Structure formats: structure tokens, C-alpha cells
Amino acid sequence: MPTRTASAYDVAIKRSLTASIQKKMAQDNLSISALADRMGTGRTAVRRILDAKNTSITFRSMSRVAQAVGLKIKLIAEPMSPDDLGKLAHRLTKSKSRAESAKLSAQITEGFYAGS
Numbered sequence: 001m002p003t004r005t006a007s008a009y010d011v012a013i014k015r016s017l018t019a020s021i022q023k024k025m026a027q028d029n030l031s032i033s034a035l036a037d038r039m040g041t042g043r044t045a046v047r048r049i050l051d052a053k054n055t056s057i058t059f060r061s062m063s064r065v066a067q068a069v070g071l072k073i074k075l076i077a078e079p080m081s082p083d084d085l086g087k088l089a090h091r092l093t094k095s096k097s098r099a100e101s102a103k104l105s106a107q108i109t110e111g112f113y114a115g116s
Contacts, residue, residue, distance in 0.1 A: 015052040017062055017073065022050060024069045038068045080111030 025035065036046045049057050049065050059073075066073050080088075085108060092104040 010055045011053065014055050014057070017066070018050050018052045020071060021066055021069055024071055028069065030069060035065070035068055039064060079113070085111055 024030075025032075030038075032043050032046050032050075036043045039046065046065065048054055049061050063073050088104055088108045088111065092101060092108065095101040095104055
């Protein structure tokens with residue numbers, strides 16, 4: 001089974017979420033140990049969740065840690081800009097494999113219909 005690598009977009013979303021959570025922790029003077037206790041989990045799990053590069057964390061885990069510090073996560077699906085769709089379409093014309101073409105086609109479709 002092929003391994004999925006995180007896109008720059010995935011990393012940016014995770015980095016934004018973890019930055020907000022860490023900022024709230026600093027404001028409340030909340031340590032990783034205290035947060036782990038609040039969540040009923042271990043410090044290692046909290047560190048893994050707060051690792052901005054680790055994009056394999058589930059939405060449920062991110063939501064739990066956000067709630068534990070008094071934050072709420074909101075997801076908004078918006079259509080991609082025409083410029084972004086154009087860039088994907090350009091990459092599609094240059095794709096060298098069926099798998100890459102299928103992936104890019106799916107991203108274009110998702111980006112186009114996200115707000116519908």
C-alpha cells in the first residue's frame with residue numbers, strides 16, 4: 001500500500017492549529033503535564049498531537065486537545081480560487097502517470113465543489 005505524504009497545505013493547517021493551542025496554553029500557563037491530566041492521556045500523546053509536523057493526528061484528537069484548553073475548532077470548506085484551480089490544471093497537463101493524473105483530477109473536483 002502506498003504511503004501518503006503530507007502536503008504543504010496539510011502541514012500549514014496542522015501548524016496553525018497547534019500554534020493556536022500552544023498560544024492558549026501559554027496564556028493560561030498550562031503545562032503539557034497538566035494538559036495531559038486534563039485530557040486523561042499521557043504527556044507523550046500530547047506532545048505527538050502538538051507536533052506541527054505530525055499530520056497523521058486525527059481530527060478527533062485535535063478537537064479533544066483544543067477543547068481541553070478552551071478552544072473550539074471550526075472547519076469551513078471553501079471553493080479553491082480560480083488561480084489555484086488553474087495551477088492544479090496546469091500540473092495535470094504535465095502529469096506523467098495515471099495515478100498522478102487521477103489525484104490531481106480529484107483535487108480539482110474537490111476544490112471546485114467544496115463550497116457547494
